[in-house]
Structures are given as structure tokens and as C-alpha cells.
Amino acid sequence: MPENEFEKKVSSEMQDLGFKPSENVWLRVEERIKKKKKRRVFVIVFLLAGLSLLGYWQRNNFFGGNKNDIAITEEQKDGTTRSTTETNNTSTVKQNTETIKKEEANDLPEKIKEDKIKDDKPSVENKDIVVSKQKTNDPMKKETGIKTKPQTRKTKPDKNSGASVVVISSDPKKKSSIVDVDKTIDAPVVTTNTDPTIKQDQAKQAEIKPLENGTDSVKIKASEQEKKSTEKKDTVLKAEQVKESAKPIVKKDDPSKKWKWGAHITPGISSLSEHGFPVSSQNDYYRYAFASNQNSGSANPPTRQKPSDAKPGFAFQAGAFAQRQLSKRTSLSIGLQYGYYSHVLRIGTRRDSLLNNSQFASTLDDKANEVYNAGGDTIKYTNHYHFIELPLNFQWQLNKNNEKPFVWSAGITVGQLLSTNAIMYDTAFNGVYYQNKKLLNKTQFSLSTGFSWTIANSKKAQWTLGPVANIHLNKLMDNPFDNKGYLFFAGIRTAVLFNPKK
Amino acid sequence: MDTQKLVKDCIREIPAAQRQLYDHFAESMLGVCYRYTKSMDDAEDVLQDGFVKVFKNLGQYNYEGELGAWIRRIMVTTALNFLKKNSRYNHEFSFDNENLHPVANDNPEIKMTAKELADLVRQLPIGYQTIFNLHAIEGFSHVEIGKMLGINEGTSRSQYARARALLITWIKKNDEMSHKNYRATL
Numbered sequence: 048m049p050e051n052e053f054e055k056k057v058s059s060e061m062q063d064l065g066f067k068p069s070e071n072v073w074l075r076v077e078e079r080i081k082k083k084k085k086r087r088v089f090v091i092v093f094l095l096a097g098l099s100l101l102g103y104w105q106r107n108n109f110f111g112g113n114k115n116d117i118a119i120t121e122e123q124k125d126g127t128t129r130s131t132t133e134t135n136n137t138s139t140v141k142q143n144t145e146t147i148k149k150e151e152a153n154d155l156p157e158k159i160k161e162d163k164i165k166d167d168k169p170s171v172e173n174k175d176i177v178v179s180k181q182k183t184n185d186p187m188k189k190e191t192g193i194k195t196k197p198q199t200r201k202t203k204p205d206k207n208s209g210a211s212v213v214v215i216s217s218d219p220k221k222k223s224s225i226v227d228v229d230k231t232i233d234a235p236v237v238t239t240n241t242d243p244t245i246k247q248d249q250a251k252q253a254e255i256k257p258l259e260n261g262t263d264s265v266k267i268k269a270s271e272q273e274k275k276s277t278e279k280k281d282t283v284l285k286a287e288q289v290k291e292s293a294k295p296i297v298k299k300d301d302p303s304k305k306w307k308w309g310a311h312i313t314p315g316i317s318s319l320s321e322h323g324f325p326v327s328s329q330n331d332y333y334r335y336a337f338a339s340n341q342n343s344g345s346a347n348p349p350t351r352q353k354p355s356d357a358k359p360g361f362a363f364q365a366g367a368f369a370q371r372q373l374s375k376r377t378s379l380s381i382g383l384q385y386g387y388y389s390h391v392l393r394i395g396t397r398r399d400s401l402l403n404n405s406q407f408a409s410t411l412d413d414k415a416n417e418v419y420n421a422g423g424d425t426i427k428y429t430n431h432y433h434f435i436e437l438p439l440n441f442q443w444q445l446n447k448n449n450e451k452p453f454v455w456s457a458g459i460t461v462g463q464l465l466s467t468n469a470i471m472y473d474t475a476f477n478g479v480y481y482q483n484k485k486l487l488n489k490t491q492f493s494l495s496t497g498f499s500w501t502i503a504n505s506k507k508a509q510w511t512l513g514p515v516a517n518i519h520l521n522k523l524m525d526n527p528f529d530n531k532g533y534l535f536f537a538g539i540r541t542a543v544l545f546n547p548k549k
Numbered sequence: 550m551d552t553q554k555l556v557k558d559c560i561r562e563i564p565a566a567q568r569q570l571y572d573h574f575a576e577s578m579l580g581v582c583y584r585y586t587k588s589m590d591d592a593e594d595v596l597q598d599g600f601v602k603v604f605k606n607l608g609q610y611n612y613e614g615e616l617g618a619w620i621r622r623i624m625v626t627t628a629l630n631f632l633k634k635n636s637r638y639n640h641e642f643s644f645d646n647e648n649l650h651p652v653a654n655d656n657p658e659i660k661m662t663a664k665e666l667a668d669l670v671r672q673l674p675i676g677y678q679t680i681f682n683l684h685a686i687e688g689f690s691h692v693e694i695g696k697m698l699g700i701n702e703g704t705s706r707s708q709y710a711r712a713r714a715l716l717i718t719w720i721k722k723n724d725e726m727s728h729k730n731y732r733a734t735l
Contacts, residue, residue: 052656053656053657053685053713053717054684054685054686056656056659057659057666057670057685057686058685058686058688060659060661060662060663060666061580061584061663061666061667061686062663063663064577064580064581064583064584064663064664064667065576065577065579065580066576066579066580066583066589066592067575067576067579068575068576068579068593068596069593071593072575072593072596072597072600073568073571073575075597076571076597076600076601076604077564077567077568079597079601080562080567080601080604080605375606375609446608447560447605447606447607447608447609448560448608449608449609449610449611450608450611450612
């Protein structure tokens with residue numbers, strides 16, 4: 048006879064076991080499900096509010112109509128007086144910092160007054176001035192759903208027995224019975240429709256009682272030792288163990304807890320925006336805008352050209368990442384990716400002759416090899432940026448469907464600029480564009496967020512698609528003459544996540 | 550019953566579908582809960598907690614195995630958690646092991662109903678009862694049981710052997726008693 052024949056019999060018998068639960072069970076289940084639903088609605092509303100704010104911020108800063116008209120602003124600020132020699136002077140940080148500090152206090156209030164006066168006059172250029180259960184169970188309570196009959200048989204506890212279990216009838220009016228587990232093991236009589244309850248405390252008392260009488264001290268000691276030794280052997284569901292084994296069923300080598308590998312490609316658009324995520328100070332930009340007016344007094348009109356508006360250009364991110372499940376709905380991913388970003392400038396003709404100008408070499412970047420006029424719409428110049436980036440993202444599954452998860456992700460990315468052909472604006476020589484790598488912040492920090500839908504889910508891989516956005520926290524170009532220095536990226540991310548082999 | 554549709558409707562939180570799922574599985578699952586607890590009230594509490602978990606995690610069901618088996622596993626986990634959290638079950642039972650020899654190869658004929666057998670299993674000390682249920686009925690290995698309960702594999706084996714021996718003895722005694730009663734009536 049095979050050893051597990053008994054188990055098979057018991058198992059097959061038990062498959063048929065079933066009882067009709069009381070209606071209260073469903074009512075309580077229903078109540079608890081509804082509570083969870085209410086909590087989820089609150090979270091979704093909160094998320095939508097956050098997204099609306101983000102969208103508003105994006106509209107204002109990325110696609111917004113704020114023009115970067117330093118030259119125009121200057122015209123309005125200081126009237127029509129400026130000498131040509133002044134405009135030819137480069138207004139670099141070194142030259143102007145001290146004078147700005149002195150004059151800021153004096154000039155600003157007057158300029159604000161002038162602004163107010165000018166606001167009354169209709170002007171096309173005015174639009175560009177931005178001032179910017181547990182229910183307590185009664186153990187003796189009659190069980191519902193089952194007809195119970197009392198235990199009628201009672202067996203006395205054996206003194207020599209190591210254990211005895213008191214079987215108490217579910218009907219409080221009836222007597223309890225004690226089941227001894229000893230040499231002559233008394234099998235409890237199973238009466239149909241009986242639900243005996245074991246009372247452990249009483250079982251222990253049955254053991255202790257003869258000892259308390261103190262008839263034989265040797266027996267007491269022997270039984271105590273025996274008790275201690277059996278305690279060590281038979282320890283199941285001890286209170287201490289309960290604390291340690293708080294994770295039932297879940298196996299340690301759960302494949303969902305392993306790191307999964309994936310790759311992504313995210314085509315999109317990028318541009319430079321005026322503000323980083325935490326709205327940054329505009330002091331530098333306005334300071335230098337005003338600074339060039341310090342020596343005003345000449346009758347010559349200003350000829351300085353305004354910087355071009357940065358138009359969005361093509362961008363993409365591509366790379367690999369590793370993702371680890373933190374809980375049923377949350378996960379963490381870390382990756383390595385290449386990021387290409389660009390934006391387009393409309394600029395004037397080339398003016399390389401300035402490279403031989405001693406003033407240019409001494410005050411501007413002597414490594415520059417291309418100079419363009421700021422004014423005009425002759426050349427469509429694209430600034431390219433090549434980054435290597437380390438994104439760290441937290442993902443939160445918003446729905447319950449594991450087949451098609453809908454995930455919100457947020458994280459931070461650290462990037463290092465590898466190379467660029469970026470030209471930037473300078474007020475020198477009436478406004479020029481040239482390469483000035485001194486003003487580039489090569490290490491970039493950005494916040495990223497996005498949503499992803501699972502479009503295909505097989506045993507081997509999971510494909511996701513969704514929008515993402517990156518907002519840089521520090522300025523890419525620390526250019527005092529151009530307030531648009533924060534890189535912004537928005538794209539559609541396609542990712543594949545490979546499931547580990549089980 | 551179209552399981553896929555029912556599950557999807559439950560995920561969409563359609564009350565009628567939730568009720569249908571509950572009605573379909575509640576009886577058999579209460580049987581599972583009943584085997585792990587000592588009273589029907591406790592069994593219903595476990596059933597309630599279990600179904601809340603089922604509805605909460607239904608999105609994780611991947612349609613690979615039977616839905617009933619998936620729900621049953623949740624019920625077993627819930628029952629184990631209940632036993633651990635509930636102070637009434639956190640008592641240790643000590644037995645005179647020397648007088649209890651495992652009878653692994655003994656294979657008595659079971660002439661009782663499922664409920665009678667379940668009632669016998671429920672009269673085992675809680676540790677024995679739990680391990681017997683997990684190994685003999687659910688089919689978990691002793692290694693798995695050890696992990697679930699935070700005990701050694703060896704402890705699980707020895708506890709199971711004792712539970713099995715005790716149960717077989719009880720079944721035999723019960724059989725003898727019913728024979729005697731039968732003769733007495735003649």
C-alpha cells in the first residue's frame with residue numbers, strides 16, 4: 048500500500064466539504080469593498096489635480112507666448128538714448144556686476160514708473176514686458192449554519208498522560224468532554240453535526256492539577272523537565288514564531304521580486320523654457336537687461352537685436368533599464384540612456400569677421416569659430432545636445448489589472464552633456480550668436496514623469512507605451528542675456544520589459 | 550460560468566458580478582476555512598477577510614490556473630494569518646511523544662462523511678491541524694510548510710507524522726465504536 052494512500056483518501060473526501068455561509072458575511076465583504084473604492088477615488092482626484100497643474104505650467108513655459116525681447120524691453124526702459132560706443136561695448140558679467148548693484152536701487156523704481164506711463168499708451172511691444180474586523184468571537188457562541196449536538200462522552204484525564212484536550216460542546220448547557228492523548232488513546236466519538244471546540248487552557252490545567260496537590264515532589268520535577276523538553280520539540284505556531292513568520296505563502300524566490308531588464312526608445316520634442324520646475328529667479332536676466340542702460344545719454348537709438356525664440360526641435364531618449372518590484376503595485380527602475388535634444392533658432396547672417404576683432408577675442412569666448420547676427424530670419428540653426436543619462440524612476444500601478452497595467456511613473460535623472468554645437472546670444476556687437484561653452488552647465492538634473500499603458504503582455508516580455516516629460520532643474524545655459532535656459536523634453540515612450548526565466 | 554468575463558466584471562467592480570463570484574465559491578471556501586479553524590464563527594471571519602483580498606487582488610489573477618484554486622490559496626493564506634494573529638490559537642500543545650508512534654503505512658478505511666472527517670481533523674491540536682491540512686489536503690511540501698509557518702522542515706515532518714498517527718488511531722477507534730454500537734442495536 049503506498050504511503051500517501053491515506054492522504055489521497057482524506058484529500059478526496061475533503062474536496063466535497065462545504066457549508067453555506069450566513070448572509071452577514073457577504074454584507075460585510077460588500078461594505079469593505081466599497082470603502083476601498085472611495086479611497087481610490089480620492090487618490091485619482093488628487094492625481095488629476097497634480098496633472099492639471101503640471102499641464103498649466105507646461106503651457107505657460109514651454110508653448111507659451113512669452114517673448115524674449117531683451118532689446119525691445121531695453122528700448123522701452125531707457126527711452127531712446129544710447130550712444131553707439133556703449134552698444135559696441137560688451138556687457139559681460141565682469142564689466143557690469145559692480146555698476147549694476149549700485150544702480151539697481153536707483154534705476155528700478157524710476158523704470159517701473161516709466162513702465163506705468165507707457166502702459167497707458169497703446170504699443171505693440173508692450174505685450175512683451177513681463178513683470179513678471181475582527182469581530183470578537185464568543186468562543187461559546189453557537190455556530191451558525193450547522194446543527195450541533197453536544198458531546199455526550201466524557202473521559203477522565205490520565206495522570207500519566209502527557210496531554211489532554213478538553214472538548215467542549217458548542218452548546219453551553221451541555222457538559223464538556225476531555226480527550227486524552229495517551230497510551231490508550233481514546234478516539235473522540237464523532238457525532239454527526241457536532242463541532243467540538245478545544246480549550247487549550249483547560250487542557251493545561253488538567254495536566255497541572257495533580258501536581259499542585261504536591262503528593263510527589265519527584266514526580267513534579269520529572270514532569271516539569273519532561274514538559275520543558277516537549278516544549279522544545281513540539282513548537283508550532285508559537286507566539287514568537289508568529290512574529291517572525293509574518294510572511295506566509297510568499298516564497299522568498301518570488302520571480303516578481305527579481306530585477307527585470309528592459310529597453311526603451313522615446314521620440315519626442317525638446318526646447319528651452321524660461322523656468323525650471325521650481326520657478327527660478329529671473330534676477331540675472333533682468334539685471335543684465337537693465338545693466339546695459341547704465342551709460343545712457345546719447346541720442347542714438349539702440350540697434351541691438353533681440354535673441355531668437357527657441358522653437359521645439361526633435362529629440363529622443365534610448366537606453367536600457369533594470370526594474371524591481373517593490374510591492375504589488377509599486378516598482379523602482381534604474382537605467383542608463385542616451386539623450387538627444389535639440390531646438391531651433393532663427394538667426395541672421397554669418398558674421399565670422401568678428402572673430403578677428405580683438406574685442407571679441409578678449410571679452411568673449413576665444414574658442415568660438417562661428418558668429419551669427421542675432422537679428423533677421425536668414426538661417427535656421429539647430430542646437431544639438433548629446434547627453435548620457437542615469438534615470439531613477441518610481442512606478443505606481445494605478446489600476447488593478449495585472450494583464451494590462453496602467454502605470455504612473457516619476458523620478459529624477461542625472462545627465463552629463465557629452466557634446467553640443469549650441470550657439471548662444473550675447474548683447475555684444477548689437478547682438479550676436481556664437482558658441483560659448485563656458486556658459487554650459489554640463490551636469491544636468493531633471494525631474495521626469497509619465498504614464499504608460501501595457502499594449503502587449505506575453506510570457507517573455509511586456510510592451511508599454513505612454514507619454515513622458517522631463518523638466519530640467521538647473522539651467523543648461525547660464526546665459527545672462529537669454530532667460531530661456533531650462534531644457535524641457537516631452538515624448539512618447541515605447542518600452543519593453545523582459546520577464547525573467549522562471 | 551464564463552470565468553474570464555466574470556473576473557473582468559469583478560475588476561470593473563460591477564456589484565452583480567462580485568456577488569456571483571462570491572455565491573459560486575463561498576460554500577466550498579467556507580469548507581476550507583472550516584478545516585483550519587476551531588469554530589464556524591472564526592471560519593466565517595476568515596472567509597470574509599479572504600473574499601475582501603480576492604476582490605482586491607483579482608487583477609493579479611492571470612487566468613493560467615483555475616480561479617477556484619487561486620481563491621483557495623488566498624483563503625489558506627488568510628486562514629494562516631488569522632491563526633497567527635488570533636491569541637486563542639497561539640497556544641502550544643505538548644504531547645507525550647514516546648507513547649505516540651507514527652504509523653505511516655497504516656491506511657484505514659474511511660467510512661465517514663467529509664464533515665465528520667473534518668471534525669476529527671479539527672480536534673487535533675492547532676499545530677497538528679494546520680500542518681495536516683497543509684500537507685495532506687493542500688499538498689504543500691514540508692519545505693513549503695516550514696517557510697509558511699516559520700518552522701524547520703523537520704519539525705513540520707514530525708508534527709505531521711504525529712497528527713497522522715493520531716488521526717488514524719481516532720478513525721480506527723471511531724470505526725470500532727460504530728461497529729459496537731451497530732452490534733448493540735441488533
